[in-house]
Amino acid sequence: MRPFYPILLVGVLGPVSAKHRSRIRPVDxxxxxxxxxxxxxxxxxxxxxxxxxxxxLGHHHSTWPEPNYSANTGDLYSFLTHLRSQADKAGVDLLLVDSGDHHDGAGIVSVYPNTQEHSQHYRSGGSVVDYHLSKLGYDVLAIGNHELYKYPDALQVADDVRDGIWDKVDRKNGGETSTRFLTSNVEITLDGRNRSESIGARYSKFKTRMGKDVTAFGVLYNFSFNAKNTAIQPLREMVRESWFLEAIQDRPDFFIVAGHMSINRADSEWQLLLDAIREVHEDVPVFIFGGHNHVRNCERLDGNSISFAGGRYMETVGWVSANLTKNESNEMDVSRRYLDSNRRSFKYHARVPDHKFDTHEGKAISESLFKTFDRWNLSSVLGHAPQSYFLSRYPVTDDRSLLKKLMDDVLPATVYDDKVLQHGRKRIYLANSGCQRFDIFKGEFTIDDQYSISPFSSPFVQITLPARIVRVLRQKMNDEGASQFAPSPALEQGMSEEVVRKAFDASMVKQRQDYEDRRQRELEFLRLAYGQTVFDAEVERESDLVHRYGYVTEDNCGPVGSGDDVEHVPVPYAPVPDYVSTTFPEGVDDEEPVFVIAMTFFLNDVVKAVSKIDPAYPPITYSDFEPCGDSSMTSNQVWGHYARKHWN
Structure with a gap:
């Protein structure tokens, strides 16, 4: 039986009330x-x-490029309604696909009031997110690694699938409903059962509105940090399974393979899956939809396939289209577009008058989300940030760096051992940059901001080491790089996030560097052709380009930026190291003990670095670390505590 969700039963659906938008102000x-x-x-x-x-709920800060991504799920519902209407009128198909990772991020998925009132409405924050997304009418979905770090999260996903929130009418089987949440290589062992089973369906075969036969799969990369009682089958094994070979025997009009996996050729196994299909069907179109590394991207693995990834954090809504009739080269013609997720973009492509854009159902979804946001106190203001602090826009030595603020001020003010302070003992703080996920913007700092910046919960521990080791510890850890081997669930999650961060950083750094190179050539031309005055005026205009900040996508499906729906200027981006620390104290003798305070995310790398700095030093183990300060002060709490005390 499906759970009852009374929050969606709202009354008259006019504009979203000011009461529920007290801290989420509409974008101009x-x-x-x-x-x-x-x-x-x-x-x-x-x-x-x-x-x-x-x-x-979209992005609701006014610092650019945040307004570009300000649409919420209700806005997206209305947009999809108009697109589906266009598709029906044109006699073509429109399908909606998702590639996973709904969990761990913005406040609404990270905070869950543990009260009877809320638990009878939703199972968890993840259930809230999934329930509202399910209203969009997805045709195919895959699971992400963030649904599998913790067994309760995986169980919530499995329960929601069984409650039918992802079901859709199947025209191929007499109008029956079936789930479109596909977990071809992911299983769970449910409580009280001695066998594992697929969280969703292994595959789906269905007909589109225009009568096209589709065979679809949903896969996850070879993720190894999953919770106990969940299992991920390697894709190399999956494609040899009898059920998979049987599923691909019939010739559909096209295949859809959604998966939580990078579509970069170098670090994914999409080619493996495509080859398995091609052994049976040489030229059937295959549409691959990936994700995981948060990068907008597109690949053509062969002439009758396209691989596409649409970014992260509801910043981008991806668009792919294809003509199934082959061209002169016996290949299908395809097009892709990366849409900024905002109401202006949606209205433009919806092709309806402004006053007809919002649908009844779309406004109901928005209202429901805003009510939940309010009821869970996510709009509660903890303090007022005196300036913006950026995760990657400036070097970590810059006063506008979020990581510098974290190390210089936030951790020393919130995580400490009273005895260490009382005796004036020297200490340093270590953090992995991947534990921070987003920027802080000048002005109101809310509970939602607190969890959006740092959704991961990691305790703090401490250990005393000789100053001669501590002095070079951070540098050694950065030289070695973030470990991929993990001794604990907390560390497993931390290290996995480092991989995602590095992929995203590399993409953003390249976007900005390419832009600056082009810009430098343009400015030099202006100086030579028109003189210093014109040159100076153009340099001055650079500060006016902030409102044009956004993604400039470089993919393998066309020239740089050709897939972007809006022309942007890349956001300034500075690469950040794997690890950051507070400044080492001055005047410390080599053998003087120094307290090292760190998150449990990365203790493996601390242990390894110490042994490499001084192989003769007595080996340290995880049991040598002891809790530091208040045990409730975890990594996702420090910004909130700091804001309450110092930003009011």
């Missing part, structure tokens, strides 16, 4: 850039989301 749509042109439609068309991480 007139300041948002227009898309560069209409979408290209084909015989079959797809809207893609991935790595939502709880950002179902």
């Amino acid at each position: 749509e007139s300041k948002l850039p227009f898309p560069k042109g209409p979408l290209v439609w084909g015989d079959v068309n797809f809207v893609h989301t991935t790595d939502i991480h709880g950002w179902v």
